[in-house]
Amino acid sequence: MSDTPILEVRDLCKRFPVRGKGPFAGKSWLAAVNAVSFRLDKGETLALVGESGCGKTTLARAAAMLQPPTSGSVRFEGSEITGLGNRSLKPLRRRVQMIFQDPYGSLNPRLPVGAIIAEPLLVHGLGDKAERRQKAVRLAEQVGLKAGDMSRYPHQFSGGQRQRIAIARAIALQPCLVIADEPVSALDVSIQSQILNLLRDLRDSRRLTYLFISHDLAVVRHFADRVAVMYLGRIVETAAAETLFDAPRHPYTRALIAAQPVIGRGKRTAAGCLSGDPPSPLDPPSGCPFHPRCPLAAALCRESRPELEGDSGHQVACHFKNEGGT
């Protein structure tokens, strides 16, 4: 593994302007992603987890410069990419691809599958028509579609097959980084594992690096090498997957893991589930953003915000990270 990470994000912030109520209310800012830093090495899979609205999608889009960040630095293969114009970003666009939760929404319903898969090749002017068609067939076979499917339209496929189409399109340009935003959340249980296996096979055969977003901790535990837990726009804990699931140290991580239903554990006993909803990012709590819901919160937590600290393997943002077992 080379030393330069594929992606290195430092102090990334993304704020959205939101209008207040009433005609004369001023604009206020919603901090969707707040001072986030992480690195992603070649061949590694980093998962982002957290409740909906915590900023996972925004972080991924900002890191890929699909939505320019408000501040902070993003280095792609060692070179800074924030502030680059669309033209300078074009090579980057080739090497970073996205897969979304709802494959149907991202597939042009009027194009046959063959054309959809070949489209990125066309956009980037790669190969002539026959070559592109050949390549599209090869890609389709790699993701488990049949050559006969190439002339059919997206609506003629099931959700799982559509996700295969989206994946074939995403790998057409031989990207090195794939951002997968809830790629299996909309799929049937029996199809989820097929797609996860496919993503894993592609990772091995093409040395892909994944930024993998999911709210399903069991899927993350299976799929990711490293996990970053987000709360209210910040990373509150990050560690290798095994460490994080076996020895979580942030109270929020523990609560998330405890809330995840597990098969065969028997009926749940109503104990210690996290209360309340995440606070609004428009009006974040003082001190530690988690304190209104935290079972360990103390006076200190209301006053000062804990920094994300620890060795590079396991970082936690909690004043009491060394207390309280699982």
Next chain:
Amino acid sequence: MPEVLETSQDSAAAALEVRQLEVVFATDASPLKAADKVSFAVPAGRTLGLVGESGCGKSVTALAILGLVPPPGLITGGQILFNGDDLPSLPERRMEDIRGARISMIFQEPMTALNPVFSIGSQVAEALRIHRRTSRPEAWKAAVEMLARVGIADAAARAGDYPHQLSGGMRQRAMIAMALICRPEVLIADEPTTALDVTTQAQILDLMMAMQRDLGLAILFISHDLGVISEIADEVAVMYAGAIVEQAPAGELFERPLHPYTRGLIETLPGAGPRLPRLAAIAGQVPDLGALPRGCRFSDRCPLADDECGASEPTLAAAGERRRVACWKAAP
């Protein structure tokens, strides 16, 4: 038939019993059987989990119980026994008296399932106004109490809020308050936590269990999520392409699944054990209800399928004391 024997054993304590239910959608192509000889019983104070992939007929079964199958769907056979009555044969007016008062239902998407132009207080109170003819102020008071009971803080003030002003979890709590305010005997919950975060899901599951204890509710809990079903159900029925293929007490089902489909579903899930490079997978896709394979409906995806399976369809038969399974190869 062992099956009928067994269901009638349960029926003494069953708050709700469905027998050989058939629901057909008369579409342009061939008629689809969204529910094919579906039978189960839900005893008072217990939870039956109905689990299966999308499109397998869970919602249709639930709606059939309340007589709310959307056209062109029709109940074409079977019985739904509640309180000594066969629900599909009751006149609509009598069904209206049962819905929301004695059998209630909550839905997946609490945002769209609540009316956006009325306050949650008035929507909760409405059930009382319909069934108990309570006066407006009284119903409002009862609604506020009910909202407080389902864990909405500052309920007196929140009751005036409209659905868009609440979080997803709060909306689902309001739905539950609405469903339970008339103290029904049966609650049908159709994927009530699917649209929620895991943390909120846990809260809602706890709330439902607490309400079950308080009211002695029989709950039919529908979900595609085996984990959720495992945490809330006493008994589980697994549905595949319109039919129940296996039914068992929850512990036994997850410990020792008998049907190859159930086994497949459990094995495909990334579990808590050591991380494997690949997940097990069920080959193929969920079949279209209009184009089921011949013989066993799972035969085109089943690893154990042989000629016998393609020739004739296995019926749901007793397999041990409280288990039923529809498979030629399932040794009890």
Next chain:
Amino acid sequence: MTGFLFQRLIQSAVVLAVMSFVIYWLMGLMPGDPIDLMISADPKITSEDAARLRALYGLDKPITERYLNWLGAAVGGDFGFSRLYAKPVPEALLPALANTVRLLGITLCLSLLIGLPAGMAAAIRPYSKTDYTINLLAFAGISLPAFWLALLLIIVFSVFLGVLPAGGVAALGGDGFWDQAKYLVLPVANLTIASVGGHTRYMRAAMIEALRQDYIRTARAKGAGPARVVLGHALRNALIPVVTIVSLDFGFLFSGALITETVFAYPGMGKLIFDAIMGNDYNLALVALLFVTLLILIGNLLADLAYAWLDPRISYR
């Protein structure tokens, strides 16, 4: 909610101000000015006289300055003098305005009173016989040209049957209710037939959409009967888009009213504006057009009020 209305009020005021300038400017573009008229009426006026008169009336000044002068006077309540009617503009205008408001008001009420229930009845059982019949009638109303229908009405009710007057308003002295009302019957009928089809169709579409929503299933699962489901749960939701379309439609209804007035020789704003422009009565035409704008703005404001009352989400936008 109050914030929302306040915002709309300010918007309306701005629209009115802008419109007043645009109308003023357009009137200025029309060939001829009052002095040209005087010249054509009195051949003895020399061009020096004309220039002097123009200076006297301020007509030699740039248009913005003239506009501001006019605006200042108008805000002070002085709308000028109508040459055509030889009266101050408000005095010439108000009777016509009252007639038009009466025509429009009655038509709108009638059209909604017929159209909304009809649309609802059609939506409850889509593709039933009732639905087909209502649809057929609605389309007939929409496709009949208004002026053609007007002529038909006149021929049938005035010429053949002779039961209703072909045009005008109550004669002086005829102040009984029926004397007044019978002049309204045909114009109102004409305009109502022209608009009721649209209202029926909007309501039908909105109601079908509302009845498809998840909350309708929730209401039924709660034990609500058909009446409560339709009137209690679906109606209010269905009215939200209907109010929007009806208010957008208000301008069209207005132009329909102007045509109807002309055919029935009904002395309303349509006829007044036509006469004022043809007679080069700038002051009158200007103010009349502004009042039409104002009327449409008031209509939209009422729609906003209804909208805000129907939809609790609106106050948070």
